[in-house]
Amino acid sequence: MTAVLNLEYKDWNPELSTQDQLVAAEALEAGSILFLPELSFKFDPTELPLLEMAPTSSKNIGFNAQKQRVSGIDCAEKETKALEAMMTRYTEEAKKLVLSLFPKYEAMQTGLTSLRTVEAEGRKAASFRKDDTRLHIDAFPSRPTGSRRLLRVFCNINQTDAPRVWQAGESFENVAMKFLPKAQQYSTLLATLRNVVGITKTFQTHYDSIMLKLHHLMKADMEYQRDVSKRECSFPPGSVWIVFSDQVSHAVVSGKQMMEQTFYLPVDSMYHPDTSPLHVLERLTGKHLV
Ligand SMILES: O=C(O)CCC(=O)C(=O)O
Ligand SMILES: [Fe+2]
Structure with missing residues (x-):
C-alpha cells in the first residue's frame, strides 16, 4: 500500500543535504506520497476573494x-490579472x-497549474471517468505524456x-498486473488519426494508451474500488x-480549496528510471511501449 514520508520543511526553497535529497527521491520514486505538513502558501489578503470564485464548467x-493564460473562469480583467499573479507565484514556489x-529533475517541464474552489465531496462528475472520488492513476485523454512522468505538487489552501x-x-x-490484460x-x-483530428494534443503512444485504459478500468470496477486495500490520508x-x-493510486474524498502544479519529467531524468510506470509496463508486457 502507498506509504507516506513526512518532511518537516517550512520553506519552499529549503537547503538540503545530498543525503536528505536522496531519501526523498527514493521514497517518491518508489511510489510514496511526500507530505510536508508545515509548508503553506502565503496569500495577500486582497487575494482571498479569488478563492471563492467558481470555475465555469470543469x-x-x-x-x-x-x-x-487563465482558463475555466469568467471574470473581470482585474480578477484575471490577480489570478495570473497568484498562480504564477504558486508555479514558482512549486518549482523551487x-x-x-530533486536537483536531478532539472529537465522537467512545467505543465498546468490549477486552483480548485468547489467542495470535492458530492461534486457531480460528468462521467465515471471524470470522477476523482474513485481510485485511479492519472492519465489524461487529450494530453498524452508520451512517456514523461506526471509529478504534481498539491497544497491545501482551505480557509x-x-x-x-x-x-x-x-x-x-x-x-498493472490486475488490469493490464484488458x-x-x-x-x-x-x-495518428486521433492526433491529426485534434482529439489528442500530441501523439498517443502505446504507453499512453495503456495508462489511459488502466485509469478507466480502475474507475469502472466498483468491486475493485470497494475491496482493494487503501489508506486514508488527511492533509490539513x-x-x-x-x-x-501516474504511479500513486489515489482518490479525493473531501476538501474545498486547493492549488496544484503539474510537472512533466522525462523518465531518464529520474534517479531510478526502472521504477517508472513505463519500465514496469515494459517488463510486464515484454514490449517496447514508446
Ligand atoms: O482534487 C484532488 O484532491 C485530487 C483529484 C485528482 O485525482 C486529480 O487531480 O488527479
Ligand atoms: Fe487524479
Missing part, C-alpha cells in the same frame, strides 16, 4: 504558465520546492480548518504533498 480554474528536493482527504491504494505494479490493445493508425490546511500521480 472542476478547475486553470493557468498555463508558459502562455500566462521540487528542484531543492477553514478542514483537511483535504484522500484515499491512496495499492502499488502501481499491482494495479488494457493492451493499441493501433498506431488510430493514434497549510500543508503540501508531492506525488507521481
Whole structure:
C-alpha cells in the first residue's frame, strides 16, 4: 500500500543535504506520497476573494504558465490579472520546492497549474471517468505524456480548518498486473488519426494508451474500488504533498480549496528510471511501449 514520508520543511526553497535529497527521491520514486505538513502558501489578503470564485464548467480554474493564460473562469480583467499573479507565484514556489528536493529533475517541464474552489465531496462528475472520488492513476485523454512522468505538487489552501482527504491504494505494479490484460490493445493508425483530428494534443503512444485504459478500468470496477486495500490520508490546511500521480493510486474524498502544479519529467531524468510506470509496463508486457 502507498506509504507516506513526512518532511518537516517550512520553506519552499529549503537547503538540503545530498543525503536528505536522496531519501526523498527514493521514497517518491518508489511510489510514496511526500507530505510536508508545515509548508503553506502565503496569500495577500486582497487575494482571498479569488478563492471563492467558481470555475465555469470543469472542476478547475486553470493557468498555463508558459502562455500566462487563465482558463475555466469568467471574470473581470482585474480578477484575471490577480489570478495570473497568484498562480504564477504558486508555479514558482512549486518549482523551487521540487528542484531543492530533486536537483536531478532539472529537465522537467512545467505543465498546468490549477486552483480548485468547489467542495470535492458530492461534486457531480460528468462521467465515471471524470470522477476523482474513485481510485485511479492519472492519465489524461487529450494530453498524452508520451512517456514523461506526471509529478504534481498539491497544497491545501482551505480557509477553514478542514483537511483535504484522500484515499491512496495499492502499488502501481499491482494495479498493472490486475488490469493490464484488458488494457493492451493499441493501433498506431488510430493514434495518428486521433492526433491529426485534434482529439489528442500530441501523439498517443502505446504507453499512453495503456495508462489511459488502466485509469478507466480502475474507475469502472466498483468491486475493485470497494475491496482493494487503501489508506486514508488527511492533509490539513497549510500543508503540501508531492506525488507521481501516474504511479500513486489515489482518490479525493473531501476538501474545498486547493492549488496544484503539474510537472512533466522525462523518465531518464529520474534517479531510478526502472521504477517508472513505463519500465514496469515494459517488463510486464515484454514490449517496447514508446
Ligand atoms: O482534487 C484532488 O484532491 C485530487 C483529484 C485528482 O485525482 C486529480 O487531480 O488527479
Ligand atoms: Fe487524479
